[in-house]
Amino acid sequence: MDGSDGSQLFEDTSGCSSKTSQQRNQASGPQSAGFPGQSVLSDPVSNLAMAYGSSLATQGKEMMDRNLDRFIPISKLKYYFAVDTLYVGKKLGLLVFPYMHENWEVSYQRDTPVAPRFDLNAPDLYIPAMGFITYVLVAGLALGTQNRSFSLIGPEKAKMAKQKRQQQQFSPELLGVQASSALVWLIMEVLAVLLSLYLVTVNTDLTTIDLLAFSGYKYVGMIVGVVAGLIFGRPAYYLSLLWCCAAIFVFMTRTLRLKLLSEAAAAEGRLVKGARNQLRMYLTMSIAAAQPVFMFWLTYHLIT
Template identity: 70%
Template sequence: MSAAGGGSRPGRAPAQRRPPAPPLFEDTSRAAAPAPVSSLAAAYGSSLASQGKALVDRNIERLVPVGRLKYYFAVDSLYVGRKLGRLLFPFLHQDWQVQYQQDRPVAPRLDVNAPDLYIPVMAFITYILVAGLALGTQNRFSPDLLGLQASSALAWLIVEVLAILLGLYLVTVNTDLTTIDLVAFSGYKYVGMIVGLVAGLLFGKTGYFLLLSWCCLSIFVFMIRTLRLKILSEAAAEGVLVRGAKNQLRMYLTMAVAGLQPLFMYWLTFHLVR
């Protein structure tokens, strides 16, 4: 006879719960790697990234001197205004000597006589835009023609710089002028070209020829007063006679470089004004 009240049967062991069965597929993605292995991998990855960055920076610096380019773009609004004044009115200034600090030229924002690339680059871009505007007013605008104008101006700039470098080599001038300096000085003529084109758009050919002639004269004087301190500096330091043959060649080279600027200014703008 069974006991009442839900009692257990005599002679039978109490029931036990079975443990849950393990999953058929265990998720091992959450298992963390051992601490020494993960730290070693992180260190190796950081070292590899640093080596890659150093390699890229070294190759870029070899092709493009980024550190030196920063110097040529170290300008401010005050410098830009004063430099434009020297480019357009060089007759009003007497001091053209570049300032040095610890045998290195100071940044352009601290010395208005220092060469920069900001004004040439911005002037080149503005010249292309004004050229497109001039072509548009004459119903001659097309992307191909504007691209040809930009590539032509850039090609002539490269030819000019290469010609100056060849002249410096043939005359055997030991100067601190660099290729970037020559690009900067050659690029200043775009300021006068912009003034001439804008005058042509507003006042026709008469205004173009008047203001372009002034800008050509200004850039000629600017280049003479700037480059003579660079090209003739060695002769002055050596005490060479002014009428010496070598010094005469240096002076002719300075005059030739300055004389090239008005020719290029007219050649690159006369067909844009009608």
């Protein structure tokens, strides 16, 4: 019972297990030293399939980039966003105070326009894009202020004001409505200008992106007018908006005049005279005059 007879209750299999594991390792040989799937990758058919799949993926990427660049010119968009802080500050000052600026011609280098950060007269999309976003946020702030201002007046006037503005009370959905409304008006404006240029047959290098940039500059004046109205009241809104409307009219007139009249005259020589020249001048003035109209239309309801 005390184990003196030499019998063991359990066999010592440690030696056996070590020998068995060594035999298994020796039997596995070089396969265990490799990685999983090595036998599959060594198959020529698998290598051919992987090469064919990689080729298809490369061709698909090239086709997608080519078609995407056809509808959305990514390479051209990089030019319109090539700005820096100094350019943005000067361009904002030019949009508000364009009266002292003299040279409005766009600089070229080897028949290619210089990047906006090197030329103040070059159009960009950074200021219009940031102006559009800021306008939507300021509009939301103005609508929220209108909703809260009912408690600052008498009870009877507050009741009448609530009934009058029941359809205009602030909600988060109004930001989307305001943004979509401004975007639709912007697209309609650009399409109308493109149609007018086609009907008048103006020879110019103005692109759709250029027109989008020029049309988007009016958001700067709209923001100035709304902010002034929120801080100082409706009279400040009218005065500041009037100043910004006059400034954008001067800016658009002097900018588009070089694009529509000078380039057409250079392309057609002395033939650009009389009625056709006057028609191009009227078109330039109409595009410039449309900016104050849109500025007032998109901001007058934001000031109480």
